[in-house]
Structure formats: structure tokens, C-alpha cells
Amino acid sequence: MEYHDQLGLSRERFVDLAEQFHDDSYHGRAYRRLPDYRRSVEKGTVLVAGTVVRGFPKIPRCLVLDEGIPQQFDREIAVEEKLNGYNVRVARIEGDILAFTRSGIVCPFTTHKVRTLVDCEQFFDQHPDRMLCGEMIGPETPYTTADCYDVDSIAFRAFDIQDRVSGASLPVEERRATCEDLGVPQVDLFGIYEPAEAVEATPEIVDGLDDRGREGIVMKTVDGSQQLKYTTSAANQGDLAYAFSLPFDYGRAFAFRRLIREGFQSVEFADSEAERRQRARGVGESLLVSMTDAIEAVGDGERLGERHTVRAEPRVVDALLEHLRDQGLSLDIERDRRVEGQRVVTFAKQVQRSTDKIDSYLDGTIVKE
Amino acid sequence: MEYHDQLGLSRERFVDLAEQFHDDSYHGRAYRRLPDYRRSVEKGTVLVAGTVVRGFPKIPRCLVLDEGIPQQFDREIAVEEKLNGYNVRVARIEGDILAFTRSGIVCPFTTHKVRTLVDCEQFFDQHPDRMLCGEMIGPETPYTTADCYDVDSIAFRAFDIQDRVSGASLPVEERRATCEDLGVPQVDLFGIYEPAEAVEATPEIVDGLDDRGREGIVMKTVDGSQQLKYTTSAANQGDLAYAFSLPFDYGRAFAFRRLIREGFQSVEFADSEAERRQRARGVGESLLVSMTDAIEAVGDGERLGERHTVRAEPRVVDALLEHLRDQGLSLDIERDRRVEGQRVVTFAKQVQRSTDKIDSYLDGTIVKE
Numbered sequence: 001m002e003y004h005d006q007l008g009l010s011r012e013r014f015v016d017l018a019e020q021f022h023d024d025s026y027h028g029r030a031y032r033r034l035p036d037y038r039r040s041v042e043k044g045t046v047l048v049a050g051t052v053v054r055g056f057p058k059i060p061r062c063l064v065l066d067e068g069i070p071q072q073f074d075r076e077i078a079v080e081e082k083l084n085g086y087n088v089r090v091a092r093i094e095g096d097i098l099a100f101t102r103s104g105i106v107c108p109f110t111t112h113k114v115r116t117l118v119d120c121e122q123f124f125d126q127h128p129d130r131m132l133c134g135e136m137i138g139p140e141t142p143y144t145t146a147d148c149y150d151v152d153s154i155a156f157r158a159f160d161i162q163d164r165v166s167g168a169s170l171p172v173e174e175r176r177a178t179c180e181d182l183g184v185p186q187v188d189l190f191g192i193y194e195p196a197e198a199v200e201a202t203p204e205i206v207d208g209l210d211d212r213g214r215e216g217i218v219m220k221t222v223d224g225s226q227q228l229k230y231t232t233s234a235a236n237q238g239d240l241a242y243a244f245s246l247p248f249d250y251g252r253a254f255a256f257r258r259l260i261r262e263g264f265q266s267v268e269f270a271d272s273e274a275e276r277r278q279r280a281r282g283v284g285e286s287l288l289v290s291m292t293d294a295i296e297a298v299g300d301g302e303r304l305g306e307r308h309t310v311r312a313e314p315r316v317v318d319a320l321l322e323h324l325r326d327q328g329l330s331l332d333i334e335r336d337r338r339v340e341g342q343r344v345v346t347f348a349k350q351v352q353r354s355t356d357k358i359d360s361y362l363d364g365t366i367v368k369e
Numbered sequence: 370m371e372y373h374d375q376l377g378l379s380r381e382r383f384v385d386l387a388e389q390f391h392d393d394s395y396h397g398r399a400y401r402r403l404p405d406y407r408r409s410v411e412k413g414t415v416l417v418a419g420t421v422v423r424g425f426p427k428i429p430r431c432l433v434l435d436e437g438i439p440q441q442f443d444r445e446i447a448v449e450e451k452l453n454g455y456n457v458r459v460a461r462i463e464g465d466i467l468a469f470t471r472s473g474i475v476c477p478f479t480t481h482k483v484r485t486l487v488d489c490e491q492f493f494d495q496h497p498d499r500m501l502c503g504e505m506i507g508p509e510t511p512y513t514t515a516d517c518y519d520v521d522s523i524a525f526r527a528f529d530i531q532d533r534v535s536g537a538s539l540p541v542e543e544r545r546a547t548c549e550d551l552g553v554p555q556v557d558l559f560g561i562y563e564p565a566e567a568v569e570a571t572p573e574i575v576d577g578l579d580d581r582g583r584e585g586i587v588m589k590t591v592d593g594s595q596q597l598k599y600t601t602s603a604a605n606q607g608d609l610a611y612a613f614s615l616p617f618d619y620g621r622a623f624a625f626r627r628l629i630r631e632g633f634q635s636v637e638f639a640d641s642e643a644e645r646r647q648r649a650r651g652v653g654e655s656l657l658v659s660m661t662d663a664i665e666a667v668g669d670g671e672r673l674g675e676r677h678t679v680r681a682e683p684r685v686v687d688a689l690l691e692h693l694r695d696q697g698l699s700l701d702i703e704r705d706r707r708v709e710g711q712r713v714v715t716f717a718k719q720v721q722r723s724t725d726k727i728d729s730y731l732d733g734t735i736v737k738e
Binding site: 244247255284 | 620622625635645650653654658660665668735736
């Protein structure tokens with residue numbers, strides 16, 4: 001079947017779309033990937049060896065559970081944990097297990113880790129035309145750093161099994177049983193609810209996750225066809241702190257959306273006066289303290305960056321660093337050591353704009369606004 | 370002299386620019402005004418009865434006094450108070466005293482108030498080709514509401530006397546003496562300093578203003594040719610609260626800039642740990658509490674708006690309300706009474722976007738972001 005048939009597009013529409021794909025390769029295997037969302041095709045969709053690897057869909061969000069859940073769902077939904085890591089799709093292409101990040105890039109580090117963390121061959125022997133979708137979490141990843149999980153370095157948690165070409169999901173209970181049977185680690189399930197029950201149950205689930213510094217929940221119809229997400233205050237405020245640690249690199253829109261989420265959650269969760277002031281203090285400190293830390297760091301002559309630590313066999317770390325540099329990132333290697341045969345590297349992805357802007361304002365640059 | 374000569378432009382450049390002017394009129398007198406900043410001509414510049422009324426220039430700002438002052442100034446500067454009201458230029462055109470707002474609109478209310486608050490005829494008899502620039506402040510104005518001044522209703526404070534056509538300022542001391550002599554109320558002067566002295570003196574001045582909930586300072590060379598402004602934390606946080614009381618109407622950029630100002634001020638003013646947390650709490654409450662108030666108000670079926678109270682002779686209030694409606698504003702009259710022959714009206718300028726967006730999220734609308 002040709003690509004356009006697999007994507008469900010006419011030949012003409014595919015010809016237009018094809019120009020948007022970027023050429024890339026991994027270990028000599030050429031592939032094409034779609035770096036942005038398009039009207040009919042998900043971001044991160046890949047064309048490789050004659051097959052489509054469908055991009056993972058953007059999950060819609062509600063700001064108010066009470067109204068959002070019944071509006072989005074008219075039947076039973078599963079409520080599972082949303083993890084704070086990075087999205088990965090694992091597929092077997094002509095015998096090779098490959099791990100694709102959200103934007104469709106084959107990441108050599110993730111590919112290696114997934115192969116060691118999951119019995120992929122067994123999975124794909126049983127599900128040759130499917131892909132395993134999940135989150136890479138833990139303190140030692142090249143893309144995220146959340147340390148709220150009981151994970152020493154890096155771990156994989158499955159949250160979907162999809163048809164590789166169409167993106168159609170396995171029903172939630174079948175997917176969970178499959179992962180269970182094959183020993184594939186997976187996200188927590190909080191329960192299966194009618195929409196009205198979910199309205200009752202979810203605020204408490206979210207509060208419990210918030211207390212543990214966790215990210216949030218994903219709700220989906222038990223057939224896996226429709227999804228909705230909702231995040232904790234801890235996640236909103238953590239994102240705000242992160243954004244304002246690099247204030248001129250993260251968009252105003254990024255911060256604004258998270259502030260709005262806090263506002264609606266404070267109203268829906270019926271914060272008491274004291275709780276609202278507590279939340280406000282958290283919001284203010286997320287913004288101000290991380291920003292002043294950044295300003296002071298630049299004032300002390302430091303360069304700002306996104307700091308990550310990774311741990312793997314030396315050749316895998318080499319491949320990762322080369323891969324990141326190939327993406328155009330400038331890396332400062334801050335620490336590089338061997339621990340039990342593994343190479344453990346702490347590096348910072350340089351972030352130029354915030355460093356330069358802060359430096360220039362500290363030098364007295366005038367703002368014309 | 371033709372307009373292009375008065376503006377210092379070639380005839381050709383003026384022809385291009387002329388298309389950007391909007392036609393307007395006041396009491397049968399036609400005028401044209403420039404609603405936006407252009408490369409060579411200030412926003413709010415007006416062409417009327419053969420004369421230019423130059424727009425008030427945008428005053429640049431520094432984020433760090435210590436470096437910003439010596440970078441902007443190499444000679445003595447006057448430090449005066451920056452008031453939280455609205456900018457007005459008063460000129461006498463063919464015998465008529467007219468008050469122009471920042472964007473060059475003749476406001477009937479402001480025109481009336483200025484005539485009663487200042488002995489304009491005496492001023493223009495002595496300065497026929499100049500304009501009197503100042504701030505309208507107080508709790509009862511149609512455009513701003515700051516109530517941190519010892520003003521019952523509305524007052525005028527002069528901060529510049531400029532050549533009407535060129536915009537050239539009188540030297541600060543001459544301007545202050547002129548206002549003093551003519552009984553024109555004016556902004557406070559904190560002192561005249563060499564730049565290095567100003568670096569020492571201004572943080573304390575700003576702290577004192579902050580304690581009183583005031584806006585900030587304007588520094589200018591004593592010849593009036595170069596200016597620089599700096600605002601208090603109270604002003605930054607007040608603006609944040611205002612922006613998030615109408616969260617979808619005020620730009621993300623508006624809030625972002627004020628957050629950045631707080632960050633740099635916290636670092637420059639060497640906040641202690643406790644002061645920084647106090648500032649952070651203020652920032653967080655400015656954002657969250659005003660936003661949750663807005664969400665709850667919409668949840669209760671209210672429409673959001675910018676609320677103002679004005680007090681004047683009935684015909685002046687009539688003219689103002691008609692004028693605002695002519696600008697395309699929808700007004701809700703919330704209170705309308707007579708007090709000692711004056712009409713006192715409280716009205717809200719309807720703000721559609723925030724009301725509609727909040728309403729829709731409360732109804733469970735899904736966010737795809």
C-alpha cells in the first residue's frame with residue numbers, strides 16, 4: 001500500500017503534504033518525518049521502509065473537570081496517570097526496534113534504553129503491526145528531568161498500544177492485560193468510571209497526585225478512541241518555574257496558559273481563602289524565584305542552559321551527544337565520569353536568548369515598549 | 370508653514386504618512402490624528418487648523434537603575450514623580466483650549482476638566498505656541514482609577530511644557546518655575562543629580578513611592594531633552610492584577626514585561642530571602658486572586674468590564690458618554706445620581722473577550738493547545 005493510502009489521503013493531497021516532511025536517517029536507514037501538526041496528519045508521523053508510523057495525537061485538555069468530562073464523554077472512561085517525561089513510540093521496522101520521539105525523530109539513546117527496559121522482541125512477535133506508546137521518565141533522561149517517581153535513572157511506562165499505520169488504539173483493558181502479560185511496565189490506572197462518577201472521583205485523584213508532585217491524569221473512553229487530560233497544580237507551577245528559569249526562551253503563551261489553569265482549578269476545587277493564598281504564593285515563587293536565580297546566575301557570568309544527566313554504555317552516550325549536536329544544539333559537558341562501566345554525563349543545552357537578554361538588561365539596556 | 374515642514378518631513382514622505390492619520394472632529398472643528406507610533410512621528414500627533422500638535426514621546430525604561438542611568442545620561446538629571454493616570458496635552462488652537470489624550474483624541478471631559486483645574490488662558494497668553502503636558506489623576510476619571518493620591522475626584526499635574534509643533538521641552542527648572550508662577554499644579558521633584566548620585570538616590574526614592582502605592586519616577590536631563598522611567602513594585606503588581614482581572618483581554622506580553630521588571634528589581638534591590646518571598650507572594654496574589662475573582666464573577670453570570678466613575682456637570686457627562694460610545698465602546702451604566710448639581714455616573718466599559726472565554730471554559734470547552 002502506498003503512503004497516501006496508509007495515511008487516508010488522496011494522492012494529490014499527499015503530494016502537497018510530502019513537502020512538509022523532513023529527511024532524516026538512523027544507522028543508515030532513511031526516513032521522513034512531519035515536524036508539525038497538520039490538519040489531517042499528526043505531528044511526528046514518520047514514513048519509513050514503505051510504512052507509516054503514525055504520530056501520537058495531541059490530547060485535548062479541559063480547564064474545568066465538572067463540565068469538561070460530561071462534555072467530552074458520553075460513556076465509560078478509564079482514568080490513568082499522566083506522567084511527566086517524554087513521549088515515545090516504539091515500532092519494529094524490518095526487524096529493527098526503533099524509538100521515535102514526539103516529533104518523529106529516532107533517538108539513539110531512547111532506542112537503546114527501550115530495548116533494555118522492555119522485552120520488545122516478544123512484544124512485536126505478538127504485535128508486529130502495532131506500536132508501543134509510552135513515557136520515558138526519571139531523573140536521567142536527555143529531554144526531561146522530573147524526579148517525582150521512584151525511578152533511579154530512567155524508566156519506560158506504557159500508556160497505549162496503537163496500530164502503527166492508523167493510530168487506532170487497543171481498548172484500555174486489553175492493552176493493560178497485554179502489558180501485564182508481557183511484563184511491559186505501564187502507567188497506573190485509577191479506575192473505570194461513568195462520566196458522572198469521574199466528575200466525582202477525579203478531583204480527589206488529582207489532589208492525591210498533586211501532593212506527590214505528580215503531573216496529572218489522562219481520561220479515555222475504554223475503547224481508547226477519545227481522550228482528555230488534566231494537570232495538577234504541582235505540574236502547572238513546575239512548568240511556570242521552568243519557563244521563568246529561561247524567561248526569554250519560553251513563550252509568554254506557555255506561561256499564560258498555565259496561569260489560567262491555576263485560576264480555573266482554584267475556582268473549581270473551591271480553594272478556601274487560605275488555600276488560595278497558598279496557591280498564589282506558589283505561583284509567585286515559581287515565577288519570581290526561578291527568574292531571579294537566572295538573573296543572578298547571568299550576573300555572575302554563567303550561561304543559562306537546560307541541564308540533563310544521562311547514564312548508559314559509553315557508545316550509547318556518544319551516539320546521543322552526537323545526535324543532539326546534529327539537531328543543532330550546543331552542549332556544555334559539565335561532568336563526565338564512569339560508574340560501574342557506564343558513562344554518566346551531565347550536560348547543559350545552551351540557551352542563548354535568555355542569557356543574552358538578561359545580560360543586556362543587566363548592562364543597562366533601555367527598553368522601548 | 371505646511372504640515373510637512375512643521376513635521377520636518379519631505380513633502381513625499383508626508384504624503385505617505387498622511388494616509389495613516391484618522392479624521393476626527395470636536396465641536397465642529399475637524400482634525401486629523403496619528404493613532405500609532407511611526408518611525409519619525411510620535412503617536413497621537415494631531416493636525417488641526419494648520420498647526421501640528423506633536424504627540425507625546427514614548428519614554429524609554431531601564432530594568433536596572435545602576436547601569437541604566439549612566440548608560441542613558443552623561444549630565445545632570447532631574448528626578449520627578451511618574452504618576453498613574455492618563456497623559457494629556459493641552460493646547461490653544463484658534464482661541465480654543467483643547468485637551469488631547471495620548472492617541473490624539475480631543476476628550477470633551479478632559480477638555481472641560483482641564484479648563485476648570487488650570488488657568489489655561491493665562492498660561493496660553495504667555496505661551497501661545499506651547500502645550501502643557503501633564504497627567505490626569507484621581508479616582509474619578511474615565512480612563513484610569515488609581516486612588517493612591519490625595520485627590521477626591523480628578524486633578525491635573527503638569528510634567529512638561531513643550532513647543533506644540535516640535536515637541537521641544539522647556540528646561541526642567543524653567544518649566545517648574547513657570548508652573549509655580551502661574552499656579553499650575555505639577556508633579557513632585559525629588560532632586561537634581563549627577564548620574565552617579567542618581568544611582569545612589571533613586572532606589573530609596575522608588576522604595577518610598579512603593580510604600581505609598583505610587584507608580585514610579587521619570588528622570589530627565591535638566592534641558593528636558595532625554596528621559597528615562599522606572600516603576601515601583603506596587604505599580605508592576607497593580608498592573609498584573611489589573612491585567613488578570615480581564616485575563617483574555619490584556620496581552621500575555623503586557624503581563625510578561627511586568628513580571629520581568631519584578632525579577633530585575635528583586636535582584637537589583639538585593640531583596641533578602643524574606644523580602645523576595647514577600648514580593649513573590651505579591652506577584653502570585655496579583656495574578657491569581659484577580660483572575661479567580663473574574664472567573665467567579667462570570668460564573669455568577671456577571672459581565673466583566675472596566676469600571677469608572679466620573680463627576681461633572683450633566684452636559685459634560687453626557688458629552689463624555691457620547692464620546693466613548695462614538696469610540697465603539699459598549700457601556701453599562703451602573704449608577705447615575707446627582708450630587709450638589711453634579712452628575713456622578715459609574716459605568717463599565719464592556720470587555721467581551723474575557724467574559725466569553727471564561728464562560729466557555731466554565732462550560733467545559735476543550736482546549737487544544
